[in-house]
Amino acid sequence: MSLSLSADQPEQPADADDGVWLECIECGETFAPFDDVRYTCDDCDGLLEVRYADLPTFDDFEGQGVWRYADALPFEAGVSIQEGATPLYEVPRLEDDIGIEALRIKHEGMNPTGSFKDRGMTVGVRVAKELGVGRLACASTGNTSAALAAYGSRGGMQTLVLLPAGKVAAGKIAQASLHGARILEVDGNFDACLDIVQELAGQGEAYLLNSLNPFRLEGQKTIGLEILEGFLADYDAPPDRIVLPVGNAGNTSALYKAFRELVQAGALDEDDVPKLTGVQADGAAPMVEAIENGADEIRRWEDVETRATAIRIGNPVNAPKALPGIRETGGTAVAVSDEEITEAQRDIAGEGIGVEPASAASVAGLRKLRAEGIVDDDERVACLTTGHLLKDPDAAAAAGSEPEPVPADTQGVLEHLSE
Numbered sequence: 001m002s003l004s005l006s007a008d009q010p011e012q013p014a015d016a017d018d019g020v021w022l023e024c025i026e027c028g029e030t031f032a033p034f035d036d037v038r039y040t041c042d043d044c045d046g047l048l049e050v051r052y053a054d055l056p057t058f059d060d061f062e063g064q065g066v067w068r069y070a071d072a073l074p075f076e077a078g079v080s081i082q083e084g085a086t087p088l089y090e091v092p093r094l095e096d097d098i099g100i101e102a103l104r105i106k107h108e109g110m111n112p113t114g115s116f117k118d119r120g121m122t123v124g125v126r127v128a129k130e131l132g133v134g135r136l137a138c139a140s141t142g143n144t145s146a147a148l149a150a151y152g153s154r155g156g157m158q159t160l161v162l163l164p165a166g167k168v169a170a171g172k173i174a175q176a177s178l179h180g181a182r183i184l185e186v187d188g189n190f191d192a193c194l195d196i197v198q199e200l201a202g203q204g205e206a207y208l209l210n211s212l213n214p215f216r217l218e219g220q221k222t223i224g225l226e227i228l229e230g231f232l233a234d235y236d237a238p239p240d241r242i243v244l245p246v247g248n249a250g251n252t253s254a255l256y257k258a259f260r261e262l263v264q265a266g267a268l269d270e271d272d273v274p275k276l277t278g279v280q281a282d283g284a285a286p287m288v289e290a291i292e293n294g295a296d297e298i299r300r301w302e303d304v305e306t307r308a309t310a311i312r313i314g315n316p317v318n319a320p321k322a323l324p325g326i327r328e329t330g331g332t333a334v335a336v337s338d339e340e341i342t343e344a345q346r347d348i349a350g351e352g353i354g355v356e357p358a359s360a361a362s363v364a365g366l367r368k369l370r371a372e373g374i375v376d377d378d379e380r381v382a383c384l385t386t387g388h389l390l391k392d393p394d395a396a397a398a399a400g401s402e403p404e405p406v407p408a409d410t411q412g413v414l415e416h417l418s419e
């Protein structure tokens with residue numbers, strides 16, 4: 001199955017269920033969506049995507065939040081905690097400083113558990129119920145575990161999360177813990193955790209809800225739909241570019257799929273599809289390496305390090321979907337330093353918006369690309385920020401101002417302020 005923007009609307013196969021089926025992006029084999037637990041193709045082990053016989057246009061959407069877009073999802077409703085409908089903030093000072101026509105911040109940290117992962121879980125946990133599985137599981141740098149624990153709890157299901165020991169921000173572990181997940185700290189990095197949880201899922205011990213799961217990415221499509229609707233309402237045109245942090249490359253893949261489906265439905269012209277632009281940290285940049293080298297696949301980085309813990313990933317499982325998304329839309333990928341990420345986190349905070357370090361990578365990448373002349377001054381850009389400031393309070397405190405001790409009297413405070 002081609003991942004080209006110009007690909008035709010697929011024909012419904014015999015194994016579709018109410019107009020929904022799974023299809024391998026490598027060999028085109030199709031599968032019934034809910035008969036068996038399946039994450040990759042039975043024939044070639046390629047990644048799967050969810051397909052639909054009837055693709056909606058903007059006129060078909062109604063309501064608010066993720067499930068406003070039910071006509072673009074496998075079900076009419078999911079296991080929900082009122083996710084989606086996140087703000088698309090104006091940031092006029094940052095916009096002027098970077099030097100582009102329009103800049104908006106799509107703040108996914110305003111979801112129920114504080115990250116975009118909620119959008120995937122509302123769909124993924126609903127599918128788990130349809131399949132009748134008993135235990136949910138994920139590997140995580142933190143946000144996935146928080147979302148899985150919350151949505152699993154909401155759905156009355158057991159959850160198991162595997163985290164790289166000592167590498168996950170305290171705010172995220174606290175969420176998974178409070179929502180009742182069983183937390184296993186692995187002596188290894190995220191990619192080692194994902195290897196283990198994939199093996200557990202393959203043995204039927206749990207239902208995998210990392211972004212390897214094609215249904216989870218369906219919920220994340222709605223980020224792109226909300227950005228498009230917001231720009232159409234405010235500018236009467238889609239954004240020229242969407243800049244987003246890249247960890248496992250699920251959002252890049254999901255947004256590209258959302259845009260391909262709108263093109264196939266006749267709701268969006270190919271020429272109006274935003275340029276998908278990925279940003280990684282210097283210490284964890286296999287996607288950037290592949291884009292810069294013109295490679296068809298990524299090279300796994302065994303050793304990754306960055307203070308942006310949410311994107312500290314060396315083997316993005318969705319690269320086969322994301323690389324075409326970047327290239328077909330005319331986008332690019334760029335790596336930024338931890339120092340540039342922290343500076344961007346402060347810049348975003350200067351507009352009153354609090355994000356965790358990985359989120360700020362999008363703005364850091366935009367600033368770098370603008371300085372290099374790759375982003376033009378007449379572009380309208382949406383930067384995706386993926387997680388809330390309080391996901392990583394230690395990083396926020398380190399990036400912010402230091403408390404100043406003062407005497408316990410007014411005169412002493414005034415004297416301190418005058419110094």
